[in-house]
Amino acid sequence: MKRRLLFGERMLLGEGKEPFHAVIPFRLRGVFEEKDIQYALGRLQKKHPWLRANIHIDEKNVPWFEVPEQTSPIPIRIVDRKSEEDWQQESMQEWHTLFDYKNKPLIRLVWIKGNDSSDMLLVFHHCLCDGGSAITLIYEFLKVLDDPTADIGMENPILGIQDVVPAPILKNNRQRFKAKMIGRLATLTIKCIPVSKKAIDRQTDYLIHWKLDQTTSQQLISHCKSLEITVNTFLSATVLDIFKNVRGDKAFNKVSCPVDIRRFAPQVKEDHIFAFGLMIVLSSNPKLDFLDNLRLMQNYVDRKTAKLNPYITMMVMESAHNALNSFTKLLKRGKSSNDCMFSNLGRIQIPHQYQSFTLETIFSPSVLGPLGNTTTMVTSTYQGVMDFSFVGSEGYLPYHEALAIRDELIDSIKRRLNYQAAS
Incomplete structure (x- = not known):
């Protein structure tokens, strides 16, 4: 199973050399075993194919989500809990820790382990999913962690723009022309905007x-x-x-x-x-x-x-892949x-x-x-x-x-x- 990254996902991924990570921490009162946590994460991967995916770059330098035959489990990093603020320091560390996106999943878990209280951090590359998806993952993870036999269903994954934009819109010649023209205008505008040679030092x-x-x-x-x-x-x-x-x-x-x-x-x-x-x-x-x-x-x-029209917006963005580098430079170097x-x-x-x-x-x-x-x-x-x-x-x-x-x-x-x- 594989699909090409959409424009927004490619923008978030960049060249994979700079992290763009989201971290959602949550606090649990109870005692846990690593094998139970790993099992619950495994159930998430079984339901959601893209949680098993790596990113493959093809000969045209286009990235694809691809689920390999032999998949890697979601990594768990265990840290001893010393204070109630540990999760903040671990969050900041996770912002800067790159994913090995070519070989491992784009999601991991940090377990700040205490005797009867633990903080857990769900960490994912932002090109994989948004906050709404992540909240659902926490819900499903806790459901299985509490009851290993719980039914969390199976995801019918999105395989491309055709699974989001209805066919009557996606195949409508007028809508396609409109999206293409807006995309070309946006591409030209972006390429004409002057940017500095260096990105701003965010310190x-x-x-x-x-x-x-x-x-x-x-x-x-x-x-x-x-x-x-x-x-x-x-x-x-x-x-x-x-x-x-x-x-x-x-x-x-x-x-x-x-x-x-x-x-x-x-x-x-x-x-x-x-x-x-x-x-x-x-x-x-x-x-x-x-x-x-x-x-x-x-x-x-x-x-x-x-x-707001998500369908036309997606179609416009998908028509502007050749402007991706210019758009990224504008975001990084523009005021x-x-x-x-x-x-x-x-x-x-x-x-x-x-x-x-x-x-x-x-x-x-x-x-x-x-x-x-x-x-x-x-x-x-x-x-x-x-x-x-x-x-x-x-x-x-x-x-x-x-x-x-x-x-x-x-x-x-x-x-x-x-x-x-x-x-």
Whole structure:
């Protein structure tokens, strides 16, 4: 079984010499055996063919996912647990540890082993899958770890664009012509944009983590519902405000928000191993106050998402493979134009209590790659608690400014909730 990497996947892979990794840590209360963990990982590989795949580069220098006859198990690295913060250091180490993509799977597990409490880190190359896929993998892994006989089904894997874009669209001459022309225009534009000879020195990478307490988390969700504003829009607007306050003229007033393709392409199932995303860029109006900006931004989000078309987007990108190198250079060497990427995974619906262990918490994923500004904030909610991971690099956002952004973000949320309660 094999398939050619799509444009976005090739971009994330690059030449395979620079890591572009996502890490999702979670904490378990219980006692575990390595053989049981390996068995559960093996069941994931049995269900999902691409978890067994290596990457093969053909004679035209095109990468393919390919499942070999003799597959390698998902590697496990075991570390003795010394503190509750070990997972942060191990996450940062995993960002920079390359996958041997020609010979081994593009996924691995780190087990920070304690006596009765363990942290586990699911690590994968971002060209393999997105955060939504990874959350499903954790759900399935824990289900089998708890009950080796559990049925997790079998994935019918995506074998190419034809498994995502409906045939009436993919074979429509008008749509194909439109996609090709947009792709050619984008290719020409990208090749004409001047870039520097060297990539920006991103210097030291860092990870900042925090949680809102359960009361504050629930108040925030309720407050957004009362305003008829999504939590994502509220937090995006707040992030834009805080970047402006902390960075002043260095702020760009732009935040990029990934949108799950599964909302618009029902062909991509929850348990599909897939790494294609859509994007919306948000900005605030400096002439408006926070509440008016919220309404304006929510209206923009609603209109923009209504127009998102994953099918045409995929067709355009697939027509632009010859622009891949130029696009990658632009991302690596071009000037940064946004403050950060902000991603809200929303409520994670994975059981808390199992027969032989407890899932105490899931930490929000962290992602780091070589394509431009690394500043990324990811939030998720588990057991009613909102969790944040904030990734950055000194060359883009100094660490002391990132700490100030975290502190002001927490303070701003609580201040607005307190004002709402008082009024």
